[in-house]
Every structure is written in C-alpha cells, then in structure tokens.
Amino acid sequence: MVCGGFACSKNALCALNVVYMTDVINASWWVMSNNTRHELERSFDCCGLFNLTTLYQDDTSCNAMCKNRSSTCQMCGEKFLKHSDEALKILGGVGLFFSFTEILGVWLAMRFRNQKDPRANPSAFL
Numbered sequence: 001m002v003c004g005g006f007a008c009s010k011n012a013l014c015a016l017n018v019v020y021m022t023d024v025i026n027a028s029w030w031v032m033s034n035n036t037r038h039e040l041e042r043s044f045d046c047c048g049l050f051n052l053t054t055l056y057q058d059d060t061s062c063n064a065m066c067k068n069r070s071s072t073c074q075m076c077g078e079k080f081l082k083h084s085d086e087a088l089k090i091l092g093g094v095g096l097f098f099s100f101t102e103i104l105g106v107w108l109a110m111r112f113r114n115q116k117d118p119r120a121n122p123s124a125f126l
Helices: 002-015 017-030 034-044 052-060 065-069 076-111
Strands: none
Touching: 017 076, 034 076
C-alpha cells in the first residue's frame, strides 16, 4: 500500500496533461449557469473560455475589469489552466510528502517491532 500511494501521486501528476485539463474545463464551462460564468470572469478578470468561445467573449455580458481597461481580455481557459497547474503541483508535493512519511513509518515499525522491554522480567515469556 505504501508504494501504491507513491505511485498514485506520481501517476496522477503525469496523467493530468493539458489536453485532459482543457477537456474538463471546457465541459464544466458549458454546464455552468450564466451567473457562475460571470462570477468566474469577474474574480479571474477574464472573458470567455478558449478560442472556441470567442462569440461569448464578444458579448457585452462580460463584466470583468479587464473589459474596462482594454478592448481585449485574456481568455479564462488560460488562467484556469495556469491556476490548476499550480494547484496540482502543490497537491503532488503534499502527496509525495505523505507517501515518504508512510514509507518511513513502515521502516520504523519493522525496525522496532520485536524489541523487548528492558524493564520487563527477563524470565517472563515475551
């Protein structure tokens, strides 16, 4: 199980490539309500998702601050990918830390499990 945790952390980082993340973000974007989209656009300061949604970007319903500063805004999909990449790096580091901690715990348990108590009666069994 210990090596399984290490392999799971390592493989999770490798498996979540940009194409898969783009598909997940794109599918999630179209399931969201308009209020959720507007809230994300406002909090991430972007308009639209990817180039696939340029029609939505040209819509005047985008109320991000970048729309007031300039005529073009950065696409939200790029910001989501960057943000999720940073989060996955942190998550992978935490997973690897706990995997190595688990390996250390198994080693310590195997090393010290059959030691006798020095205060115990030497004539007693175990």
